[in-house]
């Protein structure tokens with residue numbers, strides 16, 4: 393008996409390929425799944441594996457021939473594979489060695505695409521990118537499943553990131569205000585006490601309500617939650633805890649993990665990432681934060697307000713890289729005034745744990761004399777890395793860049809047909825709302841619509857007090873790009889509402905093109921900056937001019953009037969300064 397080996401399904405809309413190379417010749421013995429020929433489609437190179445062990449018969453096509461899906465390539469006589477039972481036409485492939493691993497990525501993915509699938513779309517990861525993608529795909533009529541290994545939906549953001557940190561930020565701000573600021577407003581509270589356990593319980597109830605909300609949305613949209621760990625096997629195929637599941641389209645939204653630092657071993661008790669810093673059972677006396685970025689400053693602020701002596705060690709000579717320099721300097725001044733200690737231009741080279749605490753060795757970033765710092769708790773917050781390892785991506789041939797992020801084209805397609813990626817696991821800012829936008833865009837693209845993300849209009853917010861919010865280009869960006877721009881600025885000290893609420897730190901800065909007046913960037917440090925930036929983001933999205941903002945009536949008395957005044961100041965006609 394012989395069986396035909398045919399050109400397999402090549403993926404969506406690809407029906408023809410060219411036989412680029414025969415890897416095995418007639419008479420060669422092959423094992424099941426061993427590649428026997430290489431085909432090239434207009435998208436990728438594909439290997440055709442033998443369906444079972446046996447000996448190859450006559451080849452029906454030669455190298456260079458164009459073939460269609462279903463064309464017979466060659467025949468196979470089933471039997472024992474792996475050994476030559478007929479004279480070799482070509483030497484057998486060398487056995488894999490450490491120096492030359494045989495597990496070449498890419499090609500087999502397309503060859504194994506299933507003809508019929510369990511779902512239209514499978515999303516791997518139920519964070520803001522993944523769950524939003526799943527919901528939008530379901531709205532568009534797809535049969536959708538979402539794989540999530542965590543016990544609850546919502547990913548890092550809802551479970552151990554954005555949401556719990558914002559709950560703690562609010563609660564610690566209220567505690568601090570009641571303790572240190574209400575007196576000025578004529579509210580005398582004799583004794584303000586912290587009940588940390590209750591504070592943590594409330595934070596958890598906020599998280600619980602949010603993650604249950606996503607579960608409800610899944611039910612409402614008839615999305616199947618596949619509980620377990622997803623592993624990508626190739627085009628159209630994954631496994632969940634080892635069980636095969638198939639889909640026409642796979643979207644990877646696996647997110648990111650906290651970056652480690654050699655010599656600093658995280659135990660989530662004494663040396664913590666953001667996850668541990670949201671769970672501390674007591675206020676540390678001394679806390680050292682490694683990294684003066686978003687997480688370090690938000691969570692450093694929380695524990696400082698609750699009573700910890702906090703020192704931030706930052707490698708660069710400024711806080712929050714990427715934000716407007718002037719904003720960063722003001723931010724540093726305000727946080728220092730609040731009592732956070734800053735050690736800029738320094739790095740941690742070692743962290744030694746003992747029963748008493750942690751001893752950190754700290755050195756100037758550019759070299760110099762080392763010193764030691766003591767801490768009860770160390771928060772490591774030096775960035776996050778794409779979660780792209782350990783679930784089959786490289787084996788399936790999905791290309792990663794040097795930083796481990798999945799490489800995608802403008803439509804979020806990876807190097808393997810039918811597999812897409814969005815959110816923290818691909819390039820771009822690691823922000824929940826960026827991931828959400830990409831989730832919607834990819835779902836719409838899969839439905840044949842014009843899904844799109846405007847990367848020039850993605851706001852970023854640091855939820856400290858005051859908040860820092862930014863959208864579009866910074867002055868530094870514009871100088872680098874040689875764009876001529878005008879600056880309008882307005883301080884919150886001159887805003888009536890800011891005075892009334894007693895929060896006058898900070899300013900709004902509007903950057904507009906010198907020639908066209910188009911708004912190119914807005915940078916805010918001040919009360920509720922994270923809310924105020926929405927108007928500015930919309931201005932950029934709609935291609936508005938600073939005059940458009942300046943001529944828009946803003947309610948009085950509101951903080952948003954500071955945005956209007958900054959826009960007026962672009963033409964030096966602010967009223968209240």
Ligand SMILES: NC(=O)c1ccc[n+]([C@@H]2O[C@H](COP(=O)([O-])OP(=O)(O)OC[C@H]3O[C@@H](n4cnc5c(N)ncnc54)[C@H](O)[C@@H]3O)[C@@H](O)[C@H]2O)c1
Pocket residue numbers: 554653682683684685686687688690705706707708711712713738739740773774775776821822823852853854855
């Ligand atoms: N509010 C928000 O939107 C929000 C909140 C939390 C996290 N996030 C995102 O999560 C990601 C991670 O946040 P993050 O704060 O960890 O990263 P980050 O990139 O914001 O900041 C990390 C900081 O650590 C510094 N650093 C790096 N190596 C160092 C070293 N060896 N010693 C001292 N300093 C060092 C960097 O210069 C940088 O300032 C970011 O992409 C952030 O945007 C966003």
